[in-house]
Amino acid sequence: MKRIAGYRPPYPGTQPNHLHPPYVSSIKRAPTKPPIPIPYTLSEVTGPLFGPEIIAPKASDLTIQHSGEPLGERIVVSGRVLDENSRPLANTLIEIWQANAAGRYQHEWDQHQAPLDPNFSGCGQAVTDAEGRYRFITVRPGEYPWGNHYNAWRPAHIHFSLFGPAFATRLVTQMYFPGDQLLPFDPIFNSTADEKARNRLISVFDWETTIPETALGYRFDIILRGREATPMEEEE
Amino acid sequence: MSLQATSSQTVGPYFRIGLRWLNQDNLVGEGVSGERVTIQGRVFDGAGAPVRDAILEIWQANAHGKYDHPEDTQDKPLEPGFKGYGRVPVNDEGMFRFATIKPGPVPGLQGRDQAPHLVVSVFMRGVVRRMATRIYFPDDTHNASDFILNLVEPSRRTTLIAKKTASGPGALEWNVVLQGPDETVFFDLGL
Numbered sequence: 044m045k046r047i048a049g050y051r052p053p054y055p056g057t058q059p060n061h062l063h064p065p066y067v068s069s070i071k072r073a074p075t076k077p078p079i080p081i082p083y084t085l086s087e088v089t090g091p092l093f094g095p096e097i098i099a100p101k102a103s104d105l106t107i108q109h110s111g112e113p114l115g116e117r118i119v120v121s122g123r124v125l126d127e128n129s130r131p132l133a134n135t136l137i138e139i140w141q142a143n144a145a146g147r148y149q150h151e152w153d154q155h156q157a158p159l160d161p162n163f164s165g166c167g168q169a170v171t172d173a174e175g176r177y178r179f180i181t182v183r184p185g186e187y188p189w190g191n192h193y194n195a196w197r198p199a200h201i202h203f204s205l206f207g208p209a210f211a212t213r214l215v216t217q218m219y220f221p222g223d224q225l226l227p228f229d230p231i232f233n234s235t236a237d238e239k240a241r242n243r244l245i246s247v248f249d250w251e252t253t254i255p256e257t258a259l260g261y262r263f264d265i266i267l268r269g270r271e272a273t274p275m276e277e278e279e
Numbered sequence: 280m281s282l283q284a285t286s287s288q289t290v291g292p293y294f295r296i297g298l299r300w301l302n303q304d305n306l307v308g309e310g311v312s313g314e315r316v317t318i319q320g321r322v323f324d325g326a327g328a329p330v331r332d333a334i335l336e337i338w339q340a341n342a343h344g345k346y347d348h349p350e351d352t353q354d355k356p357l358e359p360g361f362k363g364y365g366r367v368p369v370n371d372e373g374m375f376r377f378a379t380i381k382p383g384p385v386p387g388l389q390g391r392d393q394a395p396h397l398v399v400s401v402f403m404r405g406v407v408r409r410m411a412t413r414i415y416f417p418d419d420t421h422n423a424s425d426f427i428l429n430l431v432e433p434s435r436r437t438t439l440i441a442k443k444t445a446s447g448p449g450a451l452e453w454n455v456v457l458q459g460p461d462e463t464v465f466f467d468l469g470l
């Protein structure tokens with residue numbers, strides 16, 4: 044009988060460690076014992092699948108979810124979802140959430156003095172097409188202060204959540220914007236040690252998806268984990 | 280040259296606005312077979328304080344031990360009212376609760392079934408990477424021979440097994456403890 048093909052381990056430094064002391068909240072929350080490696084079983088190589096039927100027609104345009112127009116600069120955020128073997132991942136659910144243009148979330152815990160926008164909820168969903176492509180229309184989120192350290196400000200970012208084909212491929216990440224002066228000072232962005240991996244969290248300005256007179260385009264490709272090539276023979 | 284998986288980042292404190300539309304704290308639809316259970320618990324940080332901005336996701340097989348996924352090619356029935364997906368945020372006291380059924384055994388290694396279990400992802404502010412763990416069931420005779428449980432040192436296995444409560448049959452308790460002597464076992468799936 045064959046062992047189930049697993050997913051490739053990450054390249055060293057390309058995924059953050061749970062404990063990253065500059066991100067102060069991690070100190071009391073990061074597990075102290077190393078996670079226990081386990082072989083892949085059917086439980087980890089399967090996972091919930093969600094197709095396009097689950098999302099509402101306006102789910103991927105965050106600027107038309109209310110009666111009025113949200114404030115702020117319109118942007119198009121699009122890209123492809125691939126696995127590490129360069130295969131496009133079709134029919135993959137993407138969930139996003141973000142602050143409004145003034146840097147405030149539509150959440151009662153966010154008491155930042157920036158204004159709420161009654162015409163912007165800041166959340167959306169999309170499902171990738173057959174080539175793994177997705178596209179959101181939204182407004183550029185504002186930077187905002189937070190309590191991590193003196194004069195701490197989060198760079199502008201959009202939260203992304205993806206399931207992929209299996210429990211093993213689940214990913215929650217954040218997309219940033221090119222040229223953001225706050226990035227070098229942000230402990231969350233910097234929790235990934237590998238500089239190239241970190242910089243891949245920064246979207247790329249994109250003329251091709253920019254809509255004339257309307258919205259700048261930013262491209263953000265997302266790579267989910269890829270399967271090991273060959274299952275090893277298992278000894279009986 | 281292969282691609283490298285995108286780095287993980289924290290869900291932050293405001294994930295509810297983006298994730299609540301797909302919350303699911305009752306996994307059991309109409310006509311679903313299996314033993315009903317409710318699993319309730321709390322999430323605690325290293326100071327023993329409840330974590331009030333965490334969210335759990337559940338994935339499990341149905342009562343026949345079949346996953347609703349094309350990679351599960353077992354000749355076992357699917358049930359239309361059961362997908363096996365749950366998403367449960369904690370409340371202001373760090374408490375979560377969901378209703379489901381005890382799954383059947385699913386295949387493990389060397390042709391041997393695994394003990395019934397749920398796989399669980401835990402996300403929260405302050406945690407930059409998904410934490411993966413499992414919930415097993417109390418008094419299940421398959422636990423003793425479960426390959427994954429046996430990879431865990433005996434003194435820590437109890438963190439993976441839900442406990443019976445006085446609230447009645449099927450009312451189980453399972454907590455997530457992030458640090459300390461009762462620290463929950465998390466598994467390394469590579470990410």
